[in-house]
Amino acid sequence: xxxxxxxxxxxxxxxxxxxxxxxxxxxxxxxxxxxxxxxxxxxxxxxxxxxxxxxxxxxxxxxxxxxxxxxxxxxxxxxxxxxxxxxxxxxxxxxxxxxxxxxxxxxxxxxxxxxxxxxxxxxxxxxxxxxxxxxxxxxxxxxxxxxxxxxxxxxxxxxxxxxxxxxxxxxxxxxxxxxxxxxxxxxxxxxxxxxxxxxxxxxxxxxxxxxxxxxxxxxxxxxxxxxxxxxxxxxxxxxxxxxxxxxxxxxxxxxxxxxxxxxxxxxxxxxxxxxxxxxxxxxxxxxxxxxxxxxxxxxxxxxxxxxxxxxxxxx
Amino acid sequence: xxxxxxxxxxxxxxxxxxxxxxxxxxxxxxxxxxxxxxxxxxxxxxxxxxxxxxxxxxxxxxxxxxxxxxxxxxxxxxxxxxxxxxxxxxxxxxxxxxxxxxxxxxxxxxxxxxxxxxxxxxxxxxxxxxxxxxxxxxxxxxxxxxxxxxxxxxxxxxxxxxxxxxxxxxxxxxxxxxxxxxxxxxxxxxxxxxxxxxxxxxxxxxxxxxxxxxxxxxxxxxxxxxxxxxxxxxxxxxxxxxxxxxxxxxxxxxxxxxxxxxxxxxxxxxxxxxxxxxxxxxxxxxxxxxxxxxxxxxxxxxxxxxxxxxxxxxxxxxxxxxxxxxxxxxxxxxxxxxx
Numbered sequence: 001x002x003x004x005x006x007x008x009x010x011x012x013x014x015x016x017x018x019x020x021x022x023x024x025x026x027x028x029x030x031x032x033x034x035x036x037x038x039x040x041x042x043x044x045x046x047x048x049x050x051x052x053x054x055x056x057x058x059x060x061x062x063x064x065x066x067x068x069x070x071x072x073x074x075x076x077x078x079x080x081x082x083x084x085x086x087x088x089x090x091x092x093x094x095x096x097x098x099x100x101x102x103x104x105x106x107x108x109x110x111x112x113x114x115x116x117x118x119x120x121x122x123x124x125x126x127x128x129x130x131x132x133x134x135x136x137x138x139x140x141x142x143x144x145x146x147x148x149x150x151x152x153x154x155x156x157x158x159x160x161x162x163x164x165x166x167x168x169x170x171x172x173x174x175x176x177x178x179x180x181x182x183x184x185x186x187x188x189x190x191x192x193x194x195x196x197x198x199x200x201x202x203x204x205x206x207x208x209x210x211x212x213x214x215x216x217x218x219x220x221x222x223x224x225x226x227x228x229x230x231x232x233x234x235x236x237x238x239x240x241x242x243x244x245x246x247x248x249x250x251x252x253x254x255x256x257x258x259x260x261x262x263x264x265x266x267x268x269x270x271x272x273x274x275x276x277x278x279x280x281x282x283x284x285x286x287x288x289x290x291x292x293x294x295x296x297x298x299x300x301x302x303x304x305x306x307x308x309x310x311x312x313x314x315x
Numbered sequence: 316x317x318x319x320x321x322x323x324x325x326x327x328x329x330x331x332x333x334x335x336x337x338x339x340x341x342x343x344x345x346x347x348x349x350x351x352x353x354x355x356x357x358x359x360x361x362x363x364x365x366x367x368x369x370x371x372x373x374x375x376x377x378x379x380x381x382x383x384x385x386x387x388x389x390x391x392x393x394x395x396x397x398x399x400x401x402x403x404x405x406x407x408x409x410x411x412x413x414x415x416x417x418x419x420x421x422x423x424x425x426x427x428x429x430x431x432x433x434x435x436x437x438x439x440x441x442x443x444x445x446x447x448x449x450x451x452x453x454x455x456x457x458x459x460x461x462x463x464x465x466x467x468x469x470x471x472x473x474x475x476x477x478x479x480x481x482x483x484x485x486x487x488x489x490x491x492x493x494x495x496x497x498x499x500x501x502x503x504x505x506x507x508x509x510x511x512x513x514x515x516x517x518x519x520x521x522x523x524x525x526x527x528x529x530x531x532x533x534x535x536x537x538x539x540x541x542x543x544x545x546x547x548x549x550x551x552x553x554x555x556x557x558x559x560x561x562x563x564x565x566x567x568x569x570x571x572x573x574x575x576x577x578x579x580x581x582x583x584x585x586x587x588x589x590x591x592x593x594x595x596x597x598x599x600x601x602x603x604x605x606x607x608x609x610x611x612x613x614x615x616x617x618x619x620x621x622x623x624x625x626x627x628x629x630x631x632x633x634x635x636x637x638x639x640x641x642x643x644x645x646x647x648x649x650x651x652x653x654x
Binding site: 110112114115117135138139 | 352353354356374377378381382383511512514623
């Protein structure tokens with residue numbers, strides 16, 4: 001019986017934070033076992049909006065990040081020295097690459113995490129498996145779950161992580177900087193009614209694009225474009241024929257594949273001279289990491305997109 | 316030391332000897348499984364933890380007892396079950412290539428388990444029941460395809476199994492591509508087999524479900540021997556030739572489906588162990604059933620040990636290892652059975 005209870009508790013917590021607008025704070029989920037409070041000295045109690053009490057150490061010094069976006073945020077806050085472990089995909093900034101790896105973020109290696117003796121793990125709600133989070137908590141390791149999934153929550157997550165790591169000032173500074181940049185792009189875009197038709201390609205074979213419930217969709221819209229794959233499916237698949245019928249003004253391809261593959265992809269599109277994007281030579285490659293990771297670099301992604309979609313407005 | 320000594324040895328003595336030998340192997344494997352993992356640890360400290368002095372090394376004790384031990388137990392249970400599954404299918408279908416994975420039984424239970432999970436059922440009994448239903452359905456399907464008028468040819472059965480297995484794999488991919496459910500996020504888990512999702516609670520439940528099945532198969536070892544002589548002979552010797560296969564298939568499918576719920580598809584374990592053990596100890600099932608339990612258990616522990624200690628960045632699914640060892644053996648056996 002004992003083993004079933006935490007799963008039920010976690011379930012409700014994972015379902016509860018659905019409303020986007022509640023998230024002025026970050027929707028954070030973490031369960032503390034009494035064990036942990038005894039271990040970590042002076043715990044801090046943080047209340048989240050659902051009224052739960054989350055307990056974390058006052059000054060976490062052995063932090064393990066369970067997602068690339070979290071790693072980037074921690075480094076952006078200048079708190080990289082607290083990090084004692086990251087996932088194998090955490091490759092930015094370069095310092096992150098030399099830290100001990102704890103598996104990929106969907107396939108975490110429990111033993112490696114426990115062996116690092118973390119006093120705080122920071123997980124992402126969308127990606128890290130629930131089972132592992134629960135297991136970690138049963139070892140008395142506090143797991144703070146963040147949920148960055150769009151521009152607004154990216155800023156919130158920076159503030160939240162800053163609070164966790166006693167870097168509030170720096171976090172405030174970074175958050176303001178991010179907000180200013182977002183506002184700047186919005187101001188630029190507001191000058192025009194023009195909304196070019198964008199086809200954002202994240203997969204080559206099959207052709208995969210992004211639906212309405214993605215960060216990339218939000219970025220395209222914020223950068224003054226119209227997402228041609230807009231729809232309920234998160235990652236819709238397309239045939240070449242369907243894309244041609246959509247008549248994209250701009251094709252943007254993320255660099256998930258190797259350089260030469262990108263050239264081939266581009267050549268593939270260029271066969272279709274009637275396509276507005278081909279005619280106007282508006283096929284672009286962008287760094288996938290700027291769009292997949294909801295971290296401060298997402299703002300760079302936004303600026304990149306704005307520059308591609310509205311080169312006349314954004315310098 | 317007479318030349319005929321092995322034949323006059325009482326059966327019980329041989330059984331004990333074989334069991335003890337393989338039990339020793341299991342203990343050694345389990346020790347290695349506890350001592351080696353994805354993080355390197357001081358062997359002296361591990362010995363201290365294993366001998367009960369856990370207080371000095373709380374982290375290591377957590378790693379050994381709460382991460383590695385459930386995993387070693389899960390590997391033992393899964394290895395024993397799949398080996399027994401292979402043994403039973405090989406005897407029952409009189410086909411040296413029969414095995415839960417190759418026959419598509421594992422695939423069928425995985426499909427059932429995934430459907431159960433998508434319906435939001437609890438792991439036990441809900442998901443396990445669906446997995447069982449899935450394995451029974453594929454078993455019937457395979458037998459139906461294979462049992463045409465031209466008797467049960469060896470290759471027909473295997474072909475039917477391979478096709479059903481391929482079909483099940485595609486259904487698994489289909490179900491997973493349909494859903495955004497994060498519980499099914501790890502496709503590798505279902506297709507490649509993985510022991511990393513083991514915790515104490517689940518492993519205990521698995522043990523409760525499987526140990527009685529092991530006992531039943533052990534009790535049915537003699538009738539299995541007789542069945543190998545042919546159905547007519549078996550009927551003459553008082554074996555219920557209708558009931559026995561049904562019970563054997565039922566118990567085996569149940570065991571396999573419970574294991575698949577916890578580990579995903581682990582290929583070829585049921586092929587490697589029974590053949591090795593038959594080579595070593597002869598065809599008597601009264602020896603082979605316990606041998607499969609201990610030997611299969613240690614085999615999977617060792618495979619898992621390789622899987623989690625080889626890569627430097629993260630773990631590899633254990634199914635990769637079992638398939639790498641098992642598939643070449645399958646080809647050798649296939650060639651030999653053709654000759």
